Amino acid sequence: MFEVLSAAEAERVTALYAPLADAVRELIDATIRTEVDDDVVHQARTTIEAVTASLRQRTRPAKVSYRVDGRPLPLGNAAIGVCNPIAAPIVVQHDGGGRCTSDFVLGSAYEGPPGLVHGGVSALVLDHMLGEAASEGLSKARFTGTITVKYLRGTPLGPLRCDAWIESAEGVKVFARGTISDAAGVTVEAEGVFIEPAWARESQ
Amino acid sequence: MFEVLSAAEAERVTALYAPLADAVRELIDATIRTEVDDDVVHQARTTIEAVTASLRQRTRPAKVSYRVDGRPLPLGNAAIGVCNPIAAPIVVQHDGGGRCTSDFVLGSAYEGPPGLVHGGVSALVLDHMLGEAASEGLSKARFTGTITVKYLRGTPLGPLRCDAWIESAEGVKVFARGTISDAAGVTVEAEGVFIEPAWARESQ
Numbered sequence: 001m002f003e004v005l006s007a008a009e010a011e012r013v014t015a016l017y018a019p020l021a022d023a024v025r026e027l028i029d030a031t032i033r034t035e036v037d038d039d040v041v042h043q044a045r046t047t048i049e050a051v052t053a054s055l056r057q058r059t060r061p062a063k064v065s066y067r068v069d070g071r072p073l074p075l076g077n078a079a080i081g082v083c084n085p086i087a088a089p090i091v092v093q094h095d096g097g098g099r100c101t102s103d104f105v106l107g108s109a110y111e112g113p114p115g116l117v118h119g120g121v122s123a124l125v126l127d128h129m130l131g132e133a134a135s136e137g138l139s140k141a142r143f144t145g146t147i148t149v150k151y152l153r154g155t156p157l158g159p160l161r162c163d164a165w166i167e168s169a170e171g172v173k174v175f176a177r178g179t180i181s182d183a184a185g186v187t188v189e190a191e192g193v194f195i196e197p198a199w200a201r202e203s204q
Numbered sequence: 205m206f207e208v209l210s211a212a213e214a215e216r217v218t219a220l221y222a223p224l225a226d227a228v229r230e231l232i233d234a235t236i237r238t239e240v241d242d243d244v245v246h247q248a249r250t251t252i253e254a255v256t257a258s259l260r261q262r263t264r265p266a267k268v269s270y271r272v273d274g275r276p277l278p279l280g281n282a283a284i285g286v287c288n289p290i291a292a293p294i295v296v297q298h299d300g301g302g303r304c305t306s307d308f309v310l311g312s313a314y315e316g317p318p319g320l321v322h323g324g325v326s327a328l329v330l331d332h333m334l335g336e337a338a339s340e341g342l343s344k345a346r347f348t349g350t351i352t353v354k355y356l357r358g359t360p361l362g363p364l365r366c367d368a369w370i371e372s373a374e375g376v377k378v379f380a381r382g383t384i385s386d387a388a389g390v391t392v393e394a395e396g397v398f399i400e401p402a403w404a405r406e407s408q
Contacts, residue, residue, distance in 0.1 A: 001318045017238065020245050023252040024228070024235050027259075028289045031228050032280045033266065034221065034259040041224050044255045048227040051248045055231075055238040062237065062312055063319035063361065076236045078314050078322040085232045086290040086313045108266055109290045110282050112332075114205045115267035118282040119335070119348045120328030127324035127353075144323045148352040149331075157267065 002067045003060070010068045014075065017083045024085035025109075032108045072138055079128035090125060090162070094137045098166030098176075102129060105159050117155040119188075122180055123147075126190035129164035130176040134194035141200035142174060147192035155180055155187040172196045206271045207264070214272045218279065221287045228289035229313075236312045276342055283332035294329060294366070298341045302370030302380075304333060309363050321359040323392075326384055327351075330394035333368035334380040338398035345404035346378055351396035359384060359391040376400045 005013065027048075034041070066073040075083040080090050088110070094100045104125075112118030127147050135142040164178030173193055180188040209217065231252075238245075270277040279287040284294045292314070298304045308329075316322030331351050339346040368382030377397055384392040 016242060016245055017235070020238075020249055020252075021235055023249045023256070024231060027228060027231070027252050027256045030256045030259040030263070031221070031225055032285070032288050033263040034224075035262045035264055036259055038220060040258055040261070041220055044259055045224055045227045047251060047255050048224075048231050051251050052227070052231045052234045054244055055234040055240055055248055057244070058239045059234070059237040060239055063315075065318040076312060076315055078316060078325050081236070084236050084313060084315075108280060109288060111267075111280055111288075112282060114269040118328070118332070119351075120331035121282050123327035123331050123351065123353070124322070124324030127327050128322070131323070143358075144353075144355050146352060146354045147323075147327065148350060149327070149348075150350045151348050154347075 001064060003064055005066050005068050005073065007068060010066065010073055013066070014082060017075070021081075021083045021085045028085060028109050029107055074138070079124060090128060092129065092132050092137070094132070098133050098136060100129060100132050100137070100164050102162045103159070104162070106157055108157070111157060113154065115157060117157060117160075119149075119151055122151070122155055122188045123149045123190075125162055125180060126164070126178050126188065127192070129162045130178050130190060130192040131194060133164040133166050133178065134174040134176045134192070140196065142194040142196055145173070145193040145195045147190055149188060149190045151188050153187050156182055158182070167191070172201065205268060207268055209270050209272050209277065211272055214270065214277055217270070218286060221279070225285075225287045225289045232289060232313050233311055278342070283328060294332060296333065296336050296341070298336070302337050302340065304336050304341070304368050306333060306366045307363070308366070310361055312361070315361060317358065319361060321361060321364075323353075323355055326355070326359055326392045327353045327394075329366055329384060330368070330382050330392065331396070333366045334382050334394060334396040335398060337368040337370050337382065338378040338380045338396070344400070346398040346400055349377070349397040349399045351394055353392060353394045355392050357391050360386055362386070371395070376405065 081087045088104045090102045092102050110121045161181045167175045167177050177191045179186045285291045292308045294306045314325045365385045371379045371381050381395045383390045
């Protein structure tokens, strides 16, 4: 399930493939909003299919993830993977003491109601950020038990911020909280219980 | 905020742009898993940037959505938009009586832990499906108030099913529940409260 990389190799892989993911993010935005005619669309499809085939000449098997220095390097993660074009990506800053923040921008690809972030996308961001806080930056195995997300008002597409922190801990359970905010304040808040699995406790 | 389409025009737009989004979905999967060399990556980036520019020759303004027969046509929706490459997409079947289901496949783009669906992606799917149930297929304005998602075990990447239904209603509130299942049974369950906004009540 894991392929172990040296720090230098991890840096090389990220520097090579992250800009490719950035180019695909721009293509996603253009695809959603394009109104070009049939001939341009058909040419685009043909060209994209050829690029896909060229990238598939050599691929990692599905379900194989990278590790560096015993920690996951989640390049393909759906929320924070810099090599996953569907991730914004969320870039997480850990401030110590189980507190983390992220400033990020959500564009057309994350829309639900017109002009607003899809409520489920807010839930995705909060689930990830509370997990980051609870697991001290994914360095500990802690899985979401339950998360509750409360929507205070619509979250506009554009620049946003997420804050998450550990509220308390009790045996194998860690309680975390977090918020998403726009320039005018908090739009969504969440609380979650994260659980250390038995195999992680036994290996300590 | 809305551009009104005739049914025929909606069909033309969907038939033209949905296959383009499909091609980009395949490109996303290839981008995440590729291990090709620098020269192939650089050629891919250059080609993708040219396609993006060709699609941007004519675009809808951001935040403009389509409506057909007074109902939203959410082609760009982050969960169900057939023209949004980040959407799986979830194709929702409404069975009447506030009950809906979807069979869908989640690949590498939706990964959290190795081989498993990102917990936040499960929350996104459930938020959307409970909203579909509560709003009778997005035909009524009902916004998520609070949603609670409980993770019973890891959800494997691959073929999945989501069920959602209205549990009860009380004044302006609708209570909905739902589950995600793999072949072995339920992996995640959710309950949510959906609220009819004041402007929707006043317009009735």
